[in-house]
Amino acid sequence: MRHNAGMLELAILGFLHDAPLHGYELRKRITALTGHVKPVAESTLYPAIKRLEKAGLLARETRPGAGAAPRHVLTLTAEGRAELRRRLADPAEGDITDENRWFTLLSFLRHLDDPARQAAVLERRLAFLRRPSSFFYEGDRPLRAEEVEDPFRRGVLTIARATSQAELSWLRRTLDALRTGDGT
Amino acid sequence: MRHNAGMLELAILGFLHDAPLHGYELRKRITALTGHVKPVAESTLYPAIKRLEKAGLLARETRPGAGAAPRHVLTLTAEGRAELRRRLADPAEGDITDENRWFTLLSFLRHLDDPARQAAVLERRLAFLRRPSSFFYEGDRPLRAEEVEDPFRRGVLTIARATSQAELSWLRRTLDALRTGDGT
DNA sequence: GCGCAATACCTCCGTAACGATGTATTGTCC
DNA sequence: GGACAATACATCGTTACGGAGGTATTGCGC
Numbered sequence: 001m002r003h004n005a006g007m008l009e010l011a012i013l014g015f016l017h018d019a020p021l022h023g024y025e026l027r028k029r030i031t032a033l034t035g036h037v038k039p040v041a042e043s044t045l046y047p048a049i050k051r052l053e054k055a056g057l058l059a060r061e062t063r064p065g066a067g068a069a070p071r072h073v074l075t076l077t078a079e080g081r082a083e084l085r086r087r088l089a090d091p092a093e094g095d096i097t098d099e100n101r102w103f104t105l106l107s108f109l110r111h112l113d114d115p116a117r118q119a120a121v122l123e124r125r126l127a128f129l130r131r132p133s134s135f136f137y138e139g140d141r142p143l144r145a146e147e148v149e150d151p152f153r154r155g156v157l158t159i160a161r162a163t164s165q166a167e168l169s170w171l172r173r174t175l176d177a178l179r180t181g182d183g184t
Numbered sequence: 185m186r187h188n189a190g191m192l193e194l195a196i197l198g199f200l201h202d203a204p205l206h207g208y209e210l211r212k213r214i215t216a217l218t219g220h221v222k223p224v225a226e227s228t229l230y231p232a233i234k235r236l237e238k239a240g241l242l243a244r245e246t247r248p249g250a251g252a253a254p255r256h257v258l259t260l261t262a263e264g265r266a267e268l269r270r271r272l273a274d275p276a277e278g279d280i281t282d283e284n285r286w287f288t289l290l291s292f293l294r295h296l297d298d299p300a301r302q303a304a305v306l307e308r309r310l311a312f313l314r315r316p317s318s319f320f321y322e323g324d325r326p327l328r329a330e331e332v333e334d335p336f337r338r339g340v341l342t343i344a345r346a347t348s349q350a351e352l353s354w355l356r357r358t359l360d361a362l363r364t365g366d367g368t
Numbered sequence: 369g370c371g372c373a374a375t376a377c378c379t380c381c382g383t384a385a386c387g388a389t390g391t392a393t394t395g396t397c398c
Numbered sequence: 399g400g401a402c403a404a405t406a407c408a409t410c411g412t413t414a415c416g417g418a419g420g421t422a423t424t425g426c427g428c
Contacts, residue, residue, distance in 0.1 A: 006414090008414090008415095022376075022377095023376075023377070024375065024376050024377075025376095032318075032319070032320070032321050033319050033320070034319070036281060036315070036317040037281050037282050037283070038278060038281065038282050041415070041416050041417075042376095042377080042378085043378085043379080043380090043415075043416060043417075043418085044414075044415050044416065046377070046378065046379090047379095047414085047415090048414090069375070069376040069377050069378095069421085069422060069423070070376080070377085071375095071376070071377090072376085072377075094222060097220060097221050097222065098221050098222050098284070099221070099283055099284070100282070100283070100284070103319065103340050103344075106336045106337070106339055106340050107319065107320075107336065107337055107340060109336040110334045110335075110336055110337075118336075131220070133220040135216070135217050135218070135287065135291065136216070136217070136291075137216050150294045151294075151358055151361065152290045152291065152293040152294055152302075152358075153290070153291055153294075155290055155351075155354050155355075155358060156287050156290050156291060158350065158354050159347065159350050159351045159354060160287075162346060162347060162349075162350030162351075163343065163346060163347040163350065165346075166342065166343050166346030166347070167339075167343045167346075170339050170342050170343060171339075174335055174336075174339060177335065190384085192384090192385090206406075206407095207406075207407070208404095208405065208406050208407075211406095225385070225386055225387075226406095226407080226408085227385075227386060227387070227388085227408085227409085227410090228384075228385050228386065230407070230408065230409090231384085231385085231408095231409095232384090232385095235383095235384095254406080254407085255405095255406070255407090256406085256407075
């Protein structure tokens with residue numbers, strides 16, 4: 001079973017772990033989560049629900065539906081909950097490196113009910129952020145913002161560095177908290 | 185002619201605007217630009233080159249190739265340069281809202297040889313960043329980091345805010361510079 | 369009583385993207 | 399001399415995604 005992309009699938013599993021929902025409501029929640037960056041089309045959501053249902057990760061129960069068409073209320077199965085935890089505990093490399101996917105993963109990481117495993121995931125992100133890398137190179141040497149003349153490219157580096165620094169300090173604080181075992 | 189996704193295509197056009205390159209070298213440059221976030225598969229690049237060639241945006245010239253297979257040196261046509269400028273001047277909404285796509289766009293925005301048009305693009309990003317939005321809501325009200333208990337979700341908001349602030353200040357500085365017309 | 373938005377689901381079709389694999393050559397390490 | 403990485407391109411099969419459209423109901427404004 002591959003678990004390469006499917007941020008959408010992760011979001012579905014994550015939201016359904018909180019409470020059973022029907023597709024339309026699920027769509028609204030996913031739109032709230034990631035819609036300002038990248039909207040979810042219904043023609044992407046419904047096939048994804050079917051995939052997960054066919055894989056036995058969620059169950060469907062038809063109910064009379066207030067307002068219009070009958071609702072298909074979706075509930076995570078035991079396998080679905082297990083799969084969610086597997087995806088959270090052992091994310092693909094792209095889930096670590098791509099900010100959009102990383103944010104989605106973080107949004108549901110609390111469902112991984114084990115501080116040590118949560119910390120291990122944060123460590124992977126920490127390792128990624130510490131790897132020296134840039135968007136622009138001179139030969140093999142990554143260029144710093146100050147060395148780039150183009151103001152737009154300089155902007156990319158300036159913004160990326162600010163993000164990186166904010167995230168590094170958050171990661172260190174949170175890892176400390178996870179290790180000392182408090183809930184703050 | 186639609187210009188919805190295709191960050192890959194934009195990167196190809198952008199790099200070739202600087203200099204003619206063969207596919208393999210193009211791949212290395214694209215990998216340097218966005219590879220740390222999301223690697224480019226060869227099986228994605230070569231079809232993209234063919235698409236652009238078929239659309240008349242680039243021309244191919246076969247040369248003996250140092251080392252191995254013959255190189256196909258790719259050059260932007262006049263239409264290719266025009267198309268690049270069109271995509272830069274009038275980006276799709278997703279190019280503005282998705283950070284990965286936005287960074288790619290910024291990396292080549294200098295090829296849009298008109299400070300007023302460049303400023304107009306930055307204005308769109310500015311407007312997007314100013315729209316009140318969150319990843320998490322209580323009803324319709326966007327939640328601030330302080331209101332979220334889950335430390336991971338709080339992290340998402342903390343990091344996003346830091347990014348947003350860094351980018352807003354960069355945008356304002358750069359817009360000022362574009363309007364007063366200096367090269368700094 | 370007509371249009372329209374919201375609710376709630378669905379399918380078709382085209383394209384984009386990925387992983388796997390293939391082909392062929394040169395240079396390097398051991 | 400044999401394995402292996404790098405150079406350089408390509409195809410194949412599958413999935414993922416998005417736009418456009420379809421169906422059906424309730425309730426609101428005018």
